[in-house]
Amino acid sequence: MKLYELAPTPSARRVSIFLAEKGIVIPRVNVDIRSGENLNPEFKAKSINGRIPLLELDDGNYLCESVAICRYLEEIHPSETSLFGNNPLERAKVEMWQRIIELQGLMVGFQAFRNLTGIYKDRENCIEAWGAESRQRVIDFLPTLDQQLAQSSYVAGDNFTIADITAYVFISFIKNLDILVDDSLPHIQAWFATMAQRPAIVSLNPKN
Amino acid sequence: MKLYELAPTPSARRVSIFLAEKGIVIPRVNVDIRSGENLNPEFKAKSINGRIPLLELDDGNYLCESVAICRYLEEIHPSETSLFGNNPLERAKVEMWQRIIELQGLMVGFQAFRNLTGIYKDRENCIEAWGAESRQRVIDFLPTLDQQLAQSSYVAGDNFTIADITAYVFISFIKNLDILVDDSLPHIQAWFATMAQRPAIVSLNPKN
Structure with a gap:
C-alpha cells in the first residue's frame, strides 16, 4: 500500500x-x-x-x-471505537456533521482561498468576487459549529470522530483567509485547544 | 419517523x-x-x-x-445487497464515486444554477460570473463520468449503488443549465436510459 x-x-x-x-x-x-x-x-x-x-x-x-x-x-484496521461511529445513529450523526463541515465550511474555505489568491490560476479561472463571498460564508457558518460544540464535547457527539478531524483541519485552514476564531466563538476555541493537544495532532504539527 | x-x-x-x-x-x-x-x-x-x-x-x-x-x-433496513457496497473495497469505491460526482458534479451544478438564476437571491448574494464558471466546470467534468461508465455498468462498479442515484439526479438536473448529454458522451447516454427504466425511478417521474 x-x-x-x-x-x-x-x-x-x-x-x-x-x-x-x-x-x-x-x-x-x-x-x-x-x-x-x-x-x-x-x-x-x-x-x-x-x-x-x-x-x-x-x-x-x-x-x-x-x-x-x-x-x-x-x-x-478496525478498532474498538470506530472514528466513523459505533451504531447506526452515531454513524449517521458523524456523516451528517462531516458533511455539514465539509460542504458549508471546508469546501467553502477552499473556494475562498483559491479564488482570492489565484494559487492555481495556471489551471483554473478565478472569480475574486466569489472568493470574497465564500470567505463571508465561512464567517457566517462558524456560529453553527460553535453552537454544536456548546452542547457536546466533540463535533458529532460524545466521542472523537473523523468529523473532529475535518473540523480541526477546517479551523486550522481559515487563518489563511485572515479569519480569527475570537472570543465570540468560545466553544470552538476550547475544543480547538483540546484537539491541538491530541498526540496524533501534536506529532504532525511542527514544533516551535 | x-x-x-x-x-x-x-x-x-x-x-x-x-x-x-x-x-x-x-x-x-x-x-x-x-x-x-x-x-x-x-x-x-x-x-x-x-x-x-x-x-x-x-x-x-x-x-x-x-x-x-x-x-x-x-x-x-439492511438488504442482501447494500446500496453503499458489500465489502471494504466496494464501500470505499462507492464513497469515492459518490464524492467525485457530488463535489465535481452536483454541487458545482447547484452553484451554477443558483448564481445564474438568482433563485435564492432573497437570502444569498449571487455572483453571475461564478455561475458561468461553474456551468463550464460541469461540462468539463462530464467526460470523467463517461469514461468510468465505459468501463463498468454502474458508476461505482458492477452493482447499482447510491452513487448511481446521485449521478442520475445530477444528470437530470443539468438540463436546467441547458447542458445536453449529447453523442460525445455515449456511455452516460446508455447508462441514463437504463436508469430511467428502473421501477423506483419510473414511480417518481411524472408520466407524460
Whole structure:
C-alpha cells in the first residue's frame, strides 16, 4: 500500500491525522501539486480525478478522495471505537456533521482561498468576487459549529470522530483567509485547544 | 419517523429514489423552501443547517444531509445487497464515486444554477460570473463520468449503488443549465436510459 500526497495540504492532513489516530503507518510518496506534478499523464493514469491524496492498494486498485481512503482504512484496521461511529445513529450523526463541515465550511474555505489568491490560476479561472463571498460564508457558518460544540464535547457527539478531524483541519485552514476564531466563538476555541493537544495532532504539527 | 422535504428538489429526489429502491415508506411533510418556510424558527429548531431533507426519528433525534439519512435507513433496513457496497473495497469505491460526482458534479451544478438564476437571491448574494464558471466546470467534468461508465455498468462498479442515484439526479438536473448529454458522451447516454427504466425511478417521474 502506498499513499500519494502533499503533506501540508488540508486534504492530506485529514488522512495523516486519521492515520496517526489509528496508529497506521503507510509508505508515502510526495506529489508536488503546486508545480502541477498531478497533471502529468503518469499520475492521471492512477488518480481518477487527478487529485491527492491517492491510495494505491497492493492489488493495483487506486482510491482517491480523503474520506473514501479513511473509510477503507477504518474497515481493514478496525478498532474498538470506530472514528466513523459505533451504531447506526452515531454513524449517521458523524456523516451528517462531516458533511455539514465539509460542504458549508471546508469546501467553502477552499473556494475562498483559491479564488482570492489565484494559487492555481495556471489551471483554473478565478472569480475574486466569489472568493470574497465564500470567505463571508465561512464567517457566517462558524456560529453553527460553535453552537454544536456548546452542547457536546466533540463535533458529532460524545466521542472523537473523523468529523473532529475535518473540523480541526477546517479551523486550522481559515487563518489563511485572515479569519480569527475570537472570543465570540468560545466553544470552538476550547475544543480547538483540546484537539491541538491530541498526540496524533501534536506529532504532525511542527514544533516551535 | 417523518421526512421533511420538498419533493421536486434534487436533494429530496436523492432520498426519494433511495427509499423507493429499498421499498421503504415514510410519512412525508412538505416544506416550501422556495417561499422560505425553512427559515422560520420552528423549522430551524429541528434542522441544524436549516435545510431539507430532514429526517425526524421517533426518539426526537433529527438527521439532516441526504447521504446521512440514506446511510441511516440502509443500516436499519439492511438488504442482501447494500446500496453503499458489500465489502471494504466496494464501500470505499462507492464513497469515492459518490464524492467525485457530488463535489465535481452536483454541487458545482447547484452553484451554477443558483448564481445564474438568482433563485435564492432573497437570502444569498449571487455572483453571475461564478455561475458561468461553474456551468463550464460541469461540462468539463462530464467526460470523467463517461469514461468510468465505459468501463463498468454502474458508476461505482458492477452493482447499482447510491452513487448511481446521485449521478442520475445530477444528470437530470443539468438540463436546467441547458447542458445536453449529447453523442460525445455515449456511455452516460446508455447508462441514463437504463436508469430511467428502473421501477423506483419510473414511480417518481411524472408520466407524460
